[in-house]
Amino acid sequence: MPPTDASTETGAGPAPRTAPGNEDTLDLRLPDEFLALCAAEEAAHAPPAGPKGDGRTGVGRVTAGRSVDERADAEGAGDARTSGQRPSATGQDLLDSLVRWGPARTPAGEFRLLPVHPGRDLALLTRWMNDPVVAEFWELAGGEDVTAAHLRAQLDGDGRSVPCLGLLDGTPMSYWEIYRADLDPLARHYxxxxxxxxxxxxxxxxxxxGCGLGTTLLRAVSELVLDHRPACSRVVAEPDLRNTPSVSAFLGAGFRLSAEIDLPEKRAALMMRDRAHRHQL
Structure with missing residues (x-):
């Protein structure tokens, strides 16, 4: 589970229990999609069925130029599998066609998410990951093989997490991971x-x-999520508690601090932006 950090980006234990009647009260019913994914993964790794009647069964690279943006529309119109987003093991689109979400207008300019292509973007992302400020929280400093392995875990997965470049007026300037928090290991902690x-x-x-751009883009991306994922009632993040600028950026973007939680790699601030309150904060 990667870190979350608006300024640079970022022992296991249970999340604090919420009081009865709180809107975050735990629902112990697992999502149907989660159960379907588990069933599909089990079937994919099952041994082949034996002969009929024998009693055995099977268990079921980028530059800082603006030419990148010119390719975004063409890729958005193409097949999701070739444009960075894959269907799940059950054939479901777990993130509602993120590749086709389109741009968002912000005070800083036009912003869009472009799914990562390692062959095009790997050098740039590796350079960002080796920035000391970024590396402190992402812990992915190293050669291109380190960045490639991190991307591969998502791109070869079932589509529950999509790595993206963030383009501002056509220029790649940020890296994003949009993921299904309810299908992620994070769900064990809140x-x-x-x-x-x-x-x-x-x-x-x-x-x-350090100029407020993180706040602007977090608001824009959370709006994109809520606009294009009608079943999603809230957007979630878990920045490292040590990263005060990150927590402040989320608060400025309309997120609330729901809890402090212990994750395997950090103590995190659980931030949420609620659909019900999106126009009030």
């Missing part, structure tokens, strides 16, 4: 709801940090 959608973010350029 009272997840079906279709909870998570955000991980890093701002790539030093000049783009």
């Amino acid at each position: 009272p997840a709801r079906p279709h909870d959608t998570g955000i991980h973010l890093l701002i790539g350029g030093v000049a783009d940090r």
Whole structure:
């Protein structure tokens, strides 16, 4: 489970229990999609069935130029499998065609998410991951093989997490992971709801940090999620508690601090932006 951090991007234990009647009260029913994914993965790794009647069965690379943006529309119109988003093992689109979400207008310019292609984007992402400020929270410093392995875990997965470049007026300047928080290991640490959608973010350029841009883009991306995922009632993030600028950016973008939770790799601030309150904060 990658870190979340708006400024740079970012021992296991249970999340604090919420009081009875709180809107975050734990629902112990697992999402149907989660159960379907488990069944599909079990079937995919099952041994082949024996001969009929024998009694055995099977168990069921980028530059900082603007040419990247020119390719986004063509890729958005193409097949999701070739444009960075894959269907799940059950054939479901777990993130409602993220590749076709389109741009968002922000005070800083036009912003869009473009699913990552390792062959095009790997060098840029590796450079960002080796920035000392980024590496402190992402812990992915190293060669291109380190970044490639991190991307491969998502791109070869079932589609519950989609890595993206963030393009501002056509220029790649941030890295995002949009993921199904209710289908992620994170769901073991807080009272997840079906279709909870998570955000991980890093701002790539030093000049783009510390100027409020993270807050602007977090609001824009959470709006994109709520606009294009009608079943999602809230957007979730879990920045490291040590990263005060990140927590502040989420608060400025309309998120609330729901709880402090212990994750395997950090103590995190569980941040949520609720659909019901999206126009009030």
